[in-house]
Amino acid sequence: MKSLFIALLLMAGSIAGVAQTQAEMNKQAGQEYKDAxxxxxxxxxxxxxxxxxxxxxxxxxxxxxxxxxxxRDAQLKAMYPESAKSYGSMFPACKSNYLTELTNQRTEALRVWLNGLPPGETCTGSVGATQ
Known part of the structure; x- marks a missing residue:
């Protein structure tokens, strides 16, 4: 019984060590968007x-x-058409996460002009046309 109690205390402590406040989650999501x-x-x-x-x-x-x-900005407005306060304290994190997702998609779409297309691709357009 004593070992079960100790195990529960250890689990509770590890969960508390991982827990974040909403402000911390908002800040982290904002930083992830800035990085993207x-x-x-x-x-x-x-x-x-x-x-x-x-x-x-x-x-x-x-x-x-x-x-x-x-x-991107129009998509954000479509996703969250109401005022920010109507979405609650999670809104900054949700907004940043959505902007990060859209930005990462755009980054991948642009990479083609740096990395090229797969061999044999015939519809290259401007990819590789550096002159």
Whole structure:
């Protein structure tokens, strides 16, 4: 019986060590979004550098990114159309998590201009057209 009590105390202690406040979870989610956004901007800048000689691509690429930011913001409004306080204390974390998801998707979509397409792909468009 004594060993069961000790085991329960140890489990309770380990759970308490992992528990976070809502403010901590909001802060962590916000940092994850900042990190994802930083990664996206790094990829974006690498593409601009790699394709700098292809002015037509660069102009279209910049426009596409500008429009993606508008789409991202519109998607966020569609996901959370009410005022922030109507979603409660979890809203900052939920918002950041959704922005992180959208940003990671965009980052992966942009990587194609750095990593190329699979061998044999015939519809390459501007991928690899650095001149």
């Amino acid at each position: 956004d930083k990664k996206l901007n790094t990829i974006y800048q690498e593409i601009l550098k790699k394709y700098t000689a292809n002015k037509t691509f660069i102009n279209n690429f910049k426009e596409a990114q500008r429009l993606w930011v508008q789409l």
